[in-house]
Amino acid sequence: MDDYGGAFDPQFRLEQLSHxxxxxxxxxxxxxxxxxxxxxxxxxxxxxDRAEMTRVACDEWMGASPIYNRRVREMLGVPGDxxxxxxxxxxxxxxxxxxxxxxxxxxxxxxxxxxxxxFCGAYQxxxxxxxxxxxxxxxxxxxxxxxxxxxxxxxxxxxARVRAEHRPPLAPDHTGPKCHWRVFLDxxxxxxxxxxxxxxxxxxxxxxxxxxxxxxxxxxxxLRNYSGALVxxxxLEQLSHAVLARQCREFMLDVHLLMRAAFASIRARxxxxxxxxxxxxxxxxxAPVYGQRVRTVLGIPGDDMAAIVKALQVDPGLPHEYVxxxxxxxxxxxxxxxxxxxxxxxxxxxxxxxxxxxDADRPGFEPVVTxxxxxARxxxxxxxxxxxEIDADAEPRAEAPMANAVRVSNVAAFDLDAERxx
Amino acid sequence: xxxxxYDPFSYEVHEDPYPIYARLREEAPVYHNPExxxxxxxxxxxxxxxxxxxxxxxxxxxxxxxxxxxxxxAHLAMSFLGMDPPRHTKMRALxxxxxxxxxxxxxxxxxxxxxxxxxxxxxxxxxxxxVAELAGVLPMDVISExxxxxxxxxxxxxxxxxxxxxxEQGVYDVPPAAAEAFGKIWRYxxxxxxxxxxxxxxxLISALLEAEVDGERxxxxxxxxxxxxxxxxxxxxxxxxxxxxxxxxxxxxxxxxLREEDAVSIPxxxxxxxxxxxxxxxxxxxxxxxxxxxxxxxxAQQRVLLLIGSANRDERAFPRPDAYDLRRDTxxxxxxxxxxxxxxxxxxxxxxxxxxxxxxxxxxxxxEVDPSGIVRVHSVSVRGFAALPLELRDV
Numbered sequence: 001m002d003d004y005g006g007a008f009d010p011q012f013r014l015e016q017l018s019h020x021x022x023x024x025x026x027x028x029x030x031x032x033x034x035x036x037x038x039x040x041x042x043x044x045x046x047x048x049d050r051a052e053m054t055r056v057a058c059d060e061w062m063g064a065s066p067i068y069n070r071r072v073r074e075m076l077g078v079p080g081d082x083x084x085x086x087x088x089x090x091x092x093x094x095x096x097x098x099x100x101x102x103x104x105x106x107x108x109x110x111x112x113x114x115x116x117x118x119f120c121g122a123y124q125x126x127x128x129x130x131x132x133x134x135x136x137x138x139x140x141x142x143x144x145x146x147x148x149x150x151x152x153x154x155x156x157x158x159x160a161r162v163r164a165e166h167r168p169p170l171a172p173d174h175t176g177p178k179c180h181w182r183v184f185l186d187x188x189x190x191x192x193x194x195x196x197x198x199x200x201x202x203x204x205x206x207x208x209x210x211x212x213x214x215x216x217x218x219x220x221x222x223l224r225n226y227s228g229a230l231v232x233x234x235x236l237e238q239l240s241h242a243v244l245a246r247q248c249r250e251f252m253l254d255v256h257l258l259m260r261a262a263f264a265s266i267r268a269r270x271x272x273x274x275x276x277x278x279x280x281x282x283x284x285x286x287a288p289v290y291g292q293r294v295r296t297v298l299g300i301p302g303d304d305m306a307a308i309v310k311a312l313q314v315d316p317g318l319p320h321e322y323v324x325x326x327x328x329x330x331x332x333x334x335x336x337x338x339x340x341x342x343x344x345x346x347x348x349x350x351x352x353x354x355x356x357x358x359d360a361d362r363p364g365f366e367p368v369v370t371x372x373x374x375x376a377r378x379x380x381x382x383x384x385x386x387x388x389e390i391d392a393d394a395e396p397r398a399e400a401p402m403a404n405a406v407r408v409s410n411v412a413a414f415d416l417d418a419e420r421x422x
Numbered sequence: 423x424x425x426x427x428y429d430p431f432s433y434e435v436h437e438d439p440y441p442i443y444a445r446l447r448e449e450a451p452v453y454h455n456p457e458x459x460x461x462x463x464x465x466x467x468x469x470x471x472x473x474x475x476x477x478x479x480x481x482x483x484x485x486x487x488x489x490x491x492x493x494x495x496a497h498l499a500m501s502f503l504g505m506d507p508p509r510h511t512k513m514r515a516l517x518x519x520x521x522x523x524x525x526x527x528x529x530x531x532x533x534x535x536x537x538x539x540x541x542x543x544x545x546x547x548x549x550x551x552x553v554a555e556l557a558g559v560l561p562m563d564v565i566s567e568x569x570x571x572x573x574x575x576x577x578x579x580x581x582x583x584x585x586x587x588x589x590e591q592g593v594y595d596v597p598p599a600a601a602e603a604f605g606k607i608w609r610y611x612x613x614x615x616x617x618x619x620x621x622x623x624x625x626l627i628s629a630l631l632e633a634e635v636d637g638e639r640x641x642x643x644x645x646x647x648x649x650x651x652x653x654x655x656x657x658x659x660x661x662x663x664x665x666x667x668x669x670x671x672x673x674x675x676x677x678x679x680l681r682e683e684d685a686v687s688i689p690x691x692x693x694x695x696x697x698x699x700x701x702x703x704x705x706x707x708x709x710x711x712x713x714x715x716x717x718x719x720x721x722a723q724q725r726v727l728l729l730i731g732s733a734n735r736d737e738r739a740f741p742r743p744d745a746y747d748l749r750r751d752t753x754x755x756x757x758x759x760x761x762x763x764x765x766x767x768x769x770x771x772x773x774x775x776x777x778x779x780x781x782x783x784x785x786x787x788x789x790e791v792d793p794s795g796i797v798r799v800h801s802v803s804v805r806g807f808a809a810l811p812l813e814l815r816d817v
Binding site for chain 1: 518522523524527528530531680684685686687688689690693748749751752753766772773776777780781784
């Protein structure tokens with residue numbers, strides 16, 4: 001189906017969507033990672049300062065990207081530990097959300113390659129918000145990228161390094177790519193990835209080891225694995241349908257791994273209570289903004305109970321299989337939502353991202369619900385089970401104040417469909 | 423050594439332009455042909471810098487070297503491709519509002535259906551003439567689908583579209599039949615646009631009628647020009663891409679083996695075919711000011727031919743440029759141009775290439791070309807086959 005505007009289907013699966021729609025949705029799910037940073041980082045900058053914010057951001061990406069890049073290579077059968085494997089990982093990295101980050105790749109041989117960005121959404125965002133302040137740009141393009149790019153490459157090969165050929169700050173008359181990076185194997189390079197507590201925690205999590213069910217051979221054409229040569233203009237559409245559906249779930253899980261690393265870092269610095277608090281504030285800030293985008297792609301109109309329940313079904317925070325959810329509509333004003341025993345809430349996963357939101361009094365998913373209809377409420381009815389009610393007379397729930405910080409970022413209304421200079 | 427003469431109208435050049443391109447790059451990177459009245463750039467770096475340069479070169483005389491097609495009203499036939507900034511910027515932005523990546527991507531299932539229908543017919547015959555039965559018809563059907571041309575009108579429109587681009591040997595200008603076909607296409611879309619203005623549908627023409635940038639909208643003639651551009655630029659080039667891909671893979675058993683082993687994917691096949699033997703071999707510009715290059719002085723108001731086909735084989739830009747290598751890095755390929763005039767239909771061409779080759783390969787990985795029946799198309803700027811007979815064996 002081209003959209004999910006029809007009747008509510010309790011068994012809805014991503015595979016039911018048409019290939020073009022699923023690919024569009026996949027790009028939204030990739031963008032979800034950037035959304036979460038736009039929610040979390042201002043909270044940290046406000047409470048602490050930009051230096052602390054950058055430290056957490058580095059922990060987040062250095063903690064999770066080596067893990068999810070290994071996952072994607074295993075899932076898609078990417079062979080070897082050379083530069084082609086690194087570039088393929090980057091092509092499927094949620095940090096390089098397709099089109100928001102317009103990345104081009106060049107493989108010279110298995111010990112040398114390049115990537116460059118004719119357009120960079122993250123750079124544009126920082127540049128706009130900071131009004132071109134050099135300190136903010138250096139923070140992103142140097143302090144964050146230097147360690148995180150290396151961490152990604154070294155996860156494939158301990159001797160791999162990523163070095164800038166050029167990058168911002170840029171001269172006012174600069175034309176051409178915003179940045180250009182060299183990926184290479186250095187035979188003299190030493191060592192392994194430096195130890196990082198956040199990465200250890202991610203690596204030890206069940207999420208890191210969670211295996212989505214293998215995509216069936218659905219007879220659809222397209223790539224079923226990525227064992228062949230690097231595809232120069234890689235796009236999600238090129239994957240076979242079943243593999244694309246699994247990849248969409250993987251993008252969602254990657255964000256769980258990122259959040260796991262970010263909150264591990266926060267917990268280690270400022271304690272568990274603050275981590276829980278920030279996790280809630282962050283979700284409340286981003287849910288009103290990304291939710292609308294996802295519903296638009298899927299053609300989910302209105303604010304009735306069907307729209308609310310469908311929004312939960314396709315929420316990128318709830319990857320099918322890893323999170324086992326149930327949904328029901330009982331009347332136009334009443335529905336139900338529950339989460340069964342599953343990996344995301346396994347007993348030993350007390351620090352998993354969703355577990356941070358798991359609170360009977362203040363259900364973590366309520367922001368998703370009120371984003372569709374501000375007069376809707378989640379009422380806990382049991383262990384991870386909620387009744388959703390729309391009360392036409394209720395006072396509309398005010399949006400979280402920090403949602404504005406997300407709205408002013410360019411991710412909020414970024415047009416993934418727009419033509420940009422080649 | 424023979425005197426260096428490059429004549430883009432020559433049949434010999436159409437048969438194999440690459441030896442003469444190599445000589446041009448070495449001996450005359452700024453080549454001048456006073457008889458036909460054009461200059462030609464053949465090196466990658468020179469083609470790249472000129473193709474991006476809207477300051478010193480203009481598109482307002484169109485991109486063809488045929489005298490009749492080369493005039494200041496070229497934008498009527500080719501919309502923004504016949505304009506310079508800022509007019510180009512505005513027109514392209516308006517068209518981009520409707521001709522979006524999502525709209526193109528959404529065509530995938532429909533393109534697949536159309537390709538499968540034609541391929542399944544071929545399977546019964548075990549032989550086919552690939553251009554007549556698929557490559558030559560599908561791209562125009564896709565454009566019709568996209569623009570919203572009703573099915574009953576498509577066959578006739580296709581006849582006019584073929585006449586528009588067809589060239590006989592010894593003809594160095596737009597032939598009368600092509601000019602007549604242009605008139606028919608122009609009037610056809612005029613009527614279709616008027617109908618969509620009265621009753622919009624879910625097609626591209628209706629979307630473009632709604633498109634607005636800074637309070638400006640497309641006039642009917644703007645839209646007619648754009649529809650004509652789609653027919654000229656989006657049709658024949660894609661036809662050639664499809665047949666070129668099958669031909670060159672057949673000619674290179676080592677590469678074919680890689681494909682059979684799934685060591686290279688279909689998008690890589692598409693990209694290297696575009697680099698190795700691009701459908702669009704040359705694109706024209708006119709100098710606005712005198713241009714000095716490699717010791718030559720080109721006066722203002724001179725036609726310059728940018729030889730994309732040569733640039734893509736320049737050893738300065740590609741290692742082993744004459745090897746058809748599906749695993750190579752094709753980033754430097756100029757197949758879709760660069761800069762402000764980068765092909766608006768690149769995503770559509772890639773999509774059609776991928777989908778048709780996916781479905782073809784699923785059915786006929788053991789296809790063979792019948793070399794006795796091959797006919798090359800003779801065109802100043804487009805390279806490919808008029809006929810490519812295939813023997814189709816089942817998987």
